[in-house]
Amino acid sequence: MTHLDRLEAQSLFIFREAYHAFDKLCMPWSMGKDSNVLLWLAKKAFCGKIPFPVLHVDTTYEFPEMMEFREWAVKEYDLDLIVWTNQEALDRGIRYETSDILTVSHELRTVAFQQALQHHQWNALITGIRRDEDATRAKERYFSPRTADFEWNYKDQPPEFWGQFTTEVRQGEHVRVQPLLDWTELDVWRYIQREGIPISKLYFAREGKRFRSLGCWPITKPVASNASNIDEIVEELRTTKVSERAGREQDHAARNAMQLLRAKGFM
Amino acid sequence: MLPESIFVQPRGTASEREIAAREPEKLKLVVVGHVDHGKSTLIGRLLFDTDAIPHGKAESIRKACEAEGMEFEYAFLLDALLEEQEQNITIDTTQIHFAAGERHYVIIDAPGHKEFVKNMMTGAAHAEAAILIVDAHEGVQEQSRRHGYLLSMLGIRQVILAVNKMDLVDYSQARFDAVIAEFAEFLRPLGVTPTHCVPISARNGHNLTTPSARTPWYTGPSILQALDSFVPRPSGEELPLRFVLQDIYRFDERRILAGRIEAGTLRVGDELVFWPDRKRSRVKSIEHWNAAKAPEKVMAGESAAITLTEQIFVERGQVAAHAGHGPAEAREFHARVFWLDHTPLALDQPLTLRLCTQEVEARVIAVQRVLDSSTMEVVNEPRTEIRRYEVGEVILRARRPLAFDNADYVPVTGRFVLMHGRQIGGGGVIYGTTYEQENLPGVKSDNLSWTTGEITREGRVRHFGHHGAVVWLTGLSGAGKSTLAVALEQALFQRGVAAFVLDGDNLRHGLCRDLAFSPEDRAENIRRAGEAAKLMAEAGLVVISALISPYAAERDKVRSICDAAGVLFCEVYINASLETCERRDPKQLYKKARAGEIKGFTGIDSPYEPPTRPEIELCTGEQSVEESLGVLLESVLKSAAKTPAKT
Numbered sequence: 001m002t003h004l005d006r007l008e009a010q011s012l013f014i015f016r017e018a019y020h021a022f023d024k025l026c027m028p029w030s031m032g033k034d035s036n037v038l039l040w041l042a043k044k045a046f047c048g049k050i051p052f053p054v055l056h057v058d059t060t061y062e063f064p065e066m067m068e069f070r071e072w073a074v075k076e077y078d079l080d081l082i083v084w085t086n087q088e089a090l091d092r093g094i095r096y097e098t099s100d101i102l103t104v105s106h107e108l109r110t111v112a113f114q115q116a117l118q119h120h121q122w123n124a125l126i127t128g129i130r131r132d133e134d135a136t137r138a139k140e141r142y143f144s145p146r147t148a149d150f151e152w153n154y155k156d157q158p159p160e161f162w163g164q165f166t167t168e169v170r171q172g173e174h175v176r177v178q179p180l181l182d183w184t185e186l187d188v189w190r191y192i193q194r195e196g197i198p199i200s201k202l203y204f205a206r207e208g209k210r211f212r213s214l215g216c217w218p219i220t221k222p223v224a225s226n227a228s229n230i231d232e233i234v235e236e237l238r239t240t241k242v243s244e245r246a247g248r249e250q251d252h253a254a255r256n257a258m259q260l261l262r263a264k265g266f267m
Numbered sequence: 268m269l270p271e272s273i274f275v276q277p278r279g280t281a282s283e284r285e286i287a288a289r290e291p292e293k294l295k296l297v298v299v300g301h302v303d304h305g306k307s308t309l310i311g312r313l314l315f316d317t318d319a320i321p322h323g324k325a326e327s328i329r330k331a332c333e334a335e336g337m338e339f340e341y342a343f344l345l346d347a348l349l350e351e352q353e354q355n356i357t358i359d360t361t362q363i364h365f366a367a368g369e370r371h372y373v374i375i376d377a378p379g380h381k382e383f384v385k386n387m388m389t390g391a392a393h394a395e396a397a398i399l400i401v402d403a404h405e406g407v408q409e410q411s412r413r414h415g416y417l418l419s420m421l422g423i424r425q426v427i428l429a430v431n432k433m434d435l436v437d438y439s440q441a442r443f444d445a446v447i448a449e450f451a452e453f454l455r456p457l458g459v460t461p462t463h464c465v466p467i468s469a470r471n472g473h474n475l476t477t478p479s480a481r482t483p484w485y486t487g488p489s490i491l492q493a494l495d496s497f498v499p500r501p502s503g504e505e506l507p508l509r510f511v512l513q514d515i516y517r518f519d520e521r522r523i524l525a526g527r528i529e530a531g532t533l534r535v536g537d538e539l540v541f542w543p544d545r546k547r548s549r550v551k552s553i554e555h556w557n558a559a560k561a562p563e564k565v566m567a568g569e570s571a572a573i574t575l576t577e578q579i580f581v582e583r584g585q586v587a588a589h590a591g592h593g594p595a596e597a598r599e600f601h602a603r604v605f606w607l608d609h610t611p612l613a614l615d616q617p618l619t620l621r622l623c624t625q626e627v628e629a630r631v632i633a634v635q636r637v638l639d640s641s642t643m644e645v646v647n648e649p650r651t652e653i654r655r656y657e658v659g660e661v662i663l664r665a666r667r668p669l670a671f672d673n674a675d676y677v678p679v680t681g682r683f684v685l686m687h688g689r690q691i692g693g694g695g696v697i698y699g700t701t702y703e704q705e706n707l708p709g710v711k712s713d714n715l716s717w718t719t720g721e722i723t724r725e726g727r728v729r730h731f732g733h734h735g736a737v738v739w740l741t742g743l744s745g746a747g748k749s750t751l752a753v754a755l756e757q758a759l760f761q762r763g764v765a766a767f768v769l770d771g772d773n774l775r776h777g778l779c780r781d782l783a784f785s786p787e788d789r790a791e792n793i794r795r796a797g798e799a800a801k802l803m804a805e806a807g808l809v810v811i812s813a814l815i816s817p818y819a820a821e822r823d824k825v826r827s828i829c830d831a832a833g834v835l836f837c838e839v840y841i842n843a844s845l846e847t848c849e850r851r852d853p854k855q856l857y858k859k860a861r862a863g864e865i866k867g868f869t870g871i872d873s874p875y876e877p878p879t880r881p882e883i884e885l886c887t888g889e890q891s892v893e894e895s896l897g898v899l900l901e902s903v904l905k906s907a908a909k910t911p912a913k914t
Contacts, residue, residue, distance in 0.1 A: 001502060001568050003293050012570035013527050016513045017624075020583065045525075047572050048556045049518035065272040072270050132364065141389070159385035159607055159691040161392030162682055164621050168689035182373075184364060195557075196276045204274070230276050 004191055008041065011179035013163065014142055015045035015126070018177040019052070021167035022124035026082070028113065029054040031066045031073070032214045033199050034128035034180060037188055039077055040197045041179060042126075052126075053080040055116055059108040060085060061096060061216035069200050076198070082120070086112035096218040108216070114150055117174065124175045132184045141166070142181055148172035185212075186237045193230045204228045294499055297375045297391040299418070300400035301410035305431040309400060309469040310363060310374055311341030313490070316476050319365035341470065367476075367491050384656055385607045388417065388694070395500040396425035398490070399450075399461070403442055404435045407450050412643040415450070416658060419457035420605060420696055422678050425497045428461035429490060433482065434468040440484045453643075463493040503567035506530035507592035509672070509680050510539070510571065511623040512585045523554055524581060525572045529623065529679040531589075533571065534564040539587040541579070542670035543596045544761065548575040580758070580897030582904075584625035586670040586680065594670045594680060595700045599632070603660055604653065604695035608687040611652040617729075618692070620663070622671055622683035628732060629665040629685075636660040653693075661695075666732055667763035673700055724833075727807040731765050733907040735804035737797075737829050738899075741816045741878060742841030743870050744856055745848035747887040747895070751841065752813035754896050755903065764809055764907060769800055771814035784867045790821050797825030804834040809907050817869045819876040835906055839899065840881035845870050847888040 001009070018025060027042065027050075029035045042050045056070060074081050086094075089107040096104050117125070129140055141157055143165035158166045169175055180188070192199055202211045209222035210233075227233040269275065298306045313319075332339045363374045375390035391397070397418050401411050418426060428447060436442040447464045454460065465474055466482050467490060473479035474489045488496070508531030516523040533539075537550045553562045554572040565571040575581075586594055606612045612631060620629035637646040637659040653659045674681030674696035684694045728734055738755070740748040752768045759766035771792075775782070779795055782788040793816050800810040816822050822838060829836035848870065849857040860868035867873045878884075883902055885895040 001566070006568060009527070009568055009570045013513070016525050016570070020514050044556050045570070046516060046518065047521070047523055047525075047554045049516075051516075051518060068270050068272050072273060157386070157389075158689075160389050161691070162679075162684060162694065163623065164684045164691055166689060193276050198269070198273050198275045201272050201274045230274075 004187065004194060007183055007187055008044070008191070010182065011041045012045040014165075014177060014179040015042055017163075017165060017167070018124055018126060018143070018179075019046070021165070022169075022175070022177075024121055024123045025052040025126065026117075026120065026122045026124075027052060027054045027126040029056055029079075029081075030128075030214070031056070031062075031069045031200065032128075033188055033192060033203060034130065036073075036197055036199055037183075037191055038126065038128050038179065039073070039079075040195060043077065050077065050079060053082050053120075055082045055084060055113075057109055057112045057116065058083050058085045059112070059216050060090065061108070061218055063200075063202060063214065063217050063220075065200050065202050066214065069198075073198070082116070084112055084116035084119075086115060096216065101219055105216075105219070110150075122174060123169045124177055126177045126179065128180050129176070129178045130180050130183050130185070130188070140176075140178055140181055142178055143167065144176040144178060145169065146174050146176060186234065189230060189234050189237060193234060203233065205232075292369070292499060293371045293373055294494070294497060295373045295375060295393055295395045296398065296494065297394035297396075297423070298398045298400065299387065299391065299410075299414040300398075300429075301402065301405070301408040301414075304400050304402040304405070304408070304411070305469045306400055307342035308340065309398070309429065309431065309467070309475075309490075312469050312472055312475060313374075314363060314365050315341060316472060317365045317367050317491075319363075368495065370495055372494065384413070384417075385691075387414065388421075388605075388607070391417065391421055391423070394421070394423055396427075396494070396497045397423050398427045398429050400429045400431050401446055401450060403430045403432050403439075403446055403466070406446055407453065409642070411450065412453055413656065415454050415459060416457060416638070416643055417605065419454075419459045420603060420658070420694075422674065422696075424459070424462075426459060426461045427490065427493050428464040430464065430466050431469050433466045433473065434471055438466070438468075438473075438481045440466075440482075443485075462497070463487055465490055465493060503530040503677070503679070504532055506567065506677050508533055508537075508539075508587070508589050509594065509677055510573075510587040511680070512541075512581060512583050512587070513624050514583055515581065516572075521554065521574055522578060523572045523574060524587075526570075526587075526624070528565050528567050528569050528571050530567050530677045532564055532566045533573070533587075538590055539575075540590050540593055541581050541585045541587050542594055543668045544581075544585065545593075546579045546581065547590070548577045548579050550574075551576045578891065578894045578897060580893065580900050582901065584623070586623070586625075593702075594672050594677070595702050596668050596670050597700060598666075598668050599662060599664045600669075600671070600697050601635075601660065601699045602663055602683070602695040602697050603658065604685070604693055605658045606653045606655060606693035608690070608692040609655055610687060610692075611654045612685065612693060614651040619686040620665060620669075620683055621686065622669055623680060625669055625671075627665045627667055627669060629663050631661045632664045633662040634659060635662065663695075671697055671700070673698055724805075731807045733764050733809070734835060735807045736809045736835040736837060736903070736907050737800045737804050737825070738809065738811045738837045738839060738903055739800075739816070739822065739825060740811065740813045740839045740841050741822060741881075743843060743845060743848045743875055744815055744868075745851045745853055746841040746843040747885075747892070748813040748815075748841050750892060751885070751887075751895055751899060752811045754892065755811055755899055758896065758900050759809055759903065759907075762904065764904070765807060766809045766811060767803060769796060769803070769810055769812040769814075771796070771812075774799075774814075786818075790818065793818075793821040794824060794828075797828050800825070801828050801832050801834050804829070805832060809903065815869050815875070817873065817875040819878065822878065837883065837903065837906055838878055838881040840878045840884040842877070842884055842886050843888045 027038060086108055094104055094107045141160045145166050146152055166175060202214060204210055205225045205228045208224060208226060210225040210227060211220060211222050214220055225236060227236040298310055300306055329339050365372050375394055399415060401407055428450060430443050430446050443466045465487060466485055467474045473481050476489055476491045478489050509529040510526055510533055511529050512524055512526040514525045516525055535550050535553055538547060539550060540547050551574045553565055555562050588594060614631050614634055617628050617630050620627055634650050637650045637653055637657055639646050672680040682696045684691045686692060740752055742748055756766045756768045774796055779792045782792050796812060796814055800812050803810045826836045852858060856865060859865045860871040869875050883899060885898060887895055
């Protein structure tokens with residue numbers, strides 16, 4: 001087995017354990033590269049059928065290309081799509097144009113997402129978190145419990161080894177299931193390349209710049225790059241020392257921004 | 268039609284082999300040792316020396332240290348979380364990637380603080396090699412021993428013993444030799460022999476990437492050279508097949524068995540024996556979504572999905588093996604266990620044991636040896652518990668038979684965890700079990716009384732491990748009720764479920780011998796059968812009734828008797844056409860009825876009212892007995908596991 005084969009096998013195992021353990025399961029889907037790798041793995045885990053809904057938290061600040069991708073992929077993958085927007089916050093006038101980045105990000109992503117979770121009573125969410133994304137994520141578990149207040153108690157996490165996970169939740173709690181935890185950004189691209197997984201062309205360089213990570217368009221900036229296809233992206237990532245989320249402004253708004261966001265329930 | 272904004276890498280632009288060749292080999296490495304012996308410094312220094320630190324990070328930490336008037340610490344490179352820097356200890360496992368030459372590494376930084384053994388286990392369980400670090404000055408300490416022991420339990424055999432802080436002992440060969448001699452003596456009985464022993468100074472970078480001039484007496488490899496000699500953990504393809512089931516999927520017309528090949532190789536056409544049931548079937552296909560060509564085989568480590576030629580009943584937790592190369596099957600076994608929870612692991616305490624996807628109630632029935640948590644030496648006084656961070660040798664007894672292996676034979680199916688509440692409380696590895704011939708009869712389930720005092724309904728449920736229930740089979744004579752009832756009883760019994768068949772004919776010999784076959788007598792017959800079934804279900808049994816019970820109203824009456832008592836009632840319609848039943852005619856009753864020798868025979872001159880909404884309907888004319896039994900068994904096991912609705 002190659003390195004990618006091993007990662008894939010472990011992810012499929014996690015998908016199947018999650019589907020067995022939780023009756024109210026959902027997979028948030030951002031249409032980004034990691035999200036699309038998750039869809040692909042789910043198709044493989046369940047032999048062509050994705051037996052749970054996917055959730056798109058629509059901030060209304062999505063790139064038009066991503067919305068086009070959504071419409072196409074729903075049919076292509078035969079998805080049970082649920083779309084959720086924090087309309088109440090929009091009605092209060094929460095806007096990137098007028099409010100600070102962390103507030104908007106919190107309201108339109110995290111709060112919207114909490115609303116959807118409460119409404120649908122999900123007890124487990126499959127997310128595309130990777131350990132290499134950020135130092136705070138390095139400490140995650142494959143099955144990571146969250147309290148009823150959406151808090152992640154990263155100081156006292158359950159032991160997890162030998163393919164045995166935390167699969168019991170109390171009322172109101174949920175578990176984040178993270179099949180991509182061991183993958184790196186480079187692994188994700190190599191897998192997209194190997195498998196032929198559809199992705200948005202926003203990741204490819206135009207005029208010396210490309211998006212490495214995609215969020216809301218007002219706060220997502222491209223990074224300098226000439227990588228205009230997957231081969232070139234893979235080559236670029238082998239040598240770069242620029243961090244993946246360098247173009248995501250909310251990460252840099254405060255010294256420990258990611259930690260603050262995550263403790264509040266950000267994915 | 269693919270929109271313009273979407274890209275799909277065309278298949279075949281790079282051959283599979285080319286892509287695979289470009290994938291670097293990755294070795295998972297754990298760094299363990301006593302607190303403050305220099306793990307984080309070693310890792311920080313390795314990252315720095317292999318140019319793996321993100322741009323500006325080392326520089327910003329250097330500046331921060333200067334501002335605080337502190338000496339630069341390589342360990343700070345790792346301490347990404349704010350509170351870690353405050354406490355100056357690594358609070359949890361982290362994973363760090365670096366490359367040296369062609370080899371890529373993932374370092375699992377396992378913390379040394381005693382409180383964090385659970386995190387150390389979480390991280391180290393994935394490792395293929397280990398660096399065990401010991402302070403040359405302080406020598407072997409408590410955590411050095413504990414981590415050494417845990418490495419042996421995890422089966423990690425590629426170990427570098429790094430004797431750090433050689434600068435503090437003036438790079439003394441005598442001190443180095445003394446430390447490794449002391450540690451080797453401790454590790455030897457555990458089956459751990461360090462592959463390399465390297466004298467280092469992590470802070471000053473000696474013997475990390477290249478051999479150092481400060482230790483001219485040392486002729487062995489540097490840390491990086493030693494790492495380069497290690498191989499990724501063998502995948503287990505050469506071991507006997509262990510395909511452990513995770514789930515059965517029926518999303519479409521396929522009935523798919525999903526699981527992971529934990530050892531060995533599985534091929535299309537193979538005959539499989541499913542343990543602990545020992546049912547047999549052949550592999551019809553290996554399912555693989557989006558594969559250009561359906562795979563012919565799957566190997567150890569792969570997640571697999573297969574279909575079978577015969578639809579036998581299989582379930583999550585079962586282990587498929589090749590005939591003649593099966594796992595062991597037993598309810599009792601010896602194990603070495605380690606315990607992580609605050610509450611000790613106590614003798615006779617019922618716990619949930621998970622071994623791969625098998626889950627069963629089990630308890631420790633004997634504590635044979637305990638190693639003290641700090642000295643890691645054998646505790647002399649007899650003990651009835653294993654406390655936090657202790658390791659011990661015990662005998663475990665499970666409520667029903669498990670399929671497993673000795674850990675030194677097939678590691679993955681030879682280890683288990685014990686749940687404490689909803690968390691993992693500890694784990695263990697199995698040793699010393701004798702393998703039996705698979706053609707011998709299976710291990711019998713029995714039920715142990717673990718409760719005392721007043722026997723409540725909950726007490727009965729705990730005692731039997733399941734709820735009582737009434738499974739009511741109804742259908743024409745010859746539809747297959749008795750056959751299925753008997754088969755179900757046996758299958759349930761094998762799984763430790765106390766089951767009993769209430770047979771119509773037998774009832775009429777005793778309890779109902781005053782009754783004939785008039786509609787009134789038939790109704791009374793059903794009522795008595797229903798009351799008897801309810802009583803037995805209340806006593807804790809899963810009662811399988813096999814009566815024609817032709818009238819819907821009478822069956823509904825039984826349902827309400829059960830509902831009123833809070834007993835789960837499950838109506839099963841054994842549906843076979845009159846023609847089918849008459850053709851089967853096992854007791855020659857239809858023949859006699861047609862000949863007029865029997866009057867009022869259901870289906871001939873007496874009506875049968877099919878259930879309108881049975882819990883289960885089985886078409887025995889079209890399904891094999893195995894298929895029907897599979898559906899029935901699955902549903903009954905699920906029902907018996909859950910609480911009936913309160914009325």
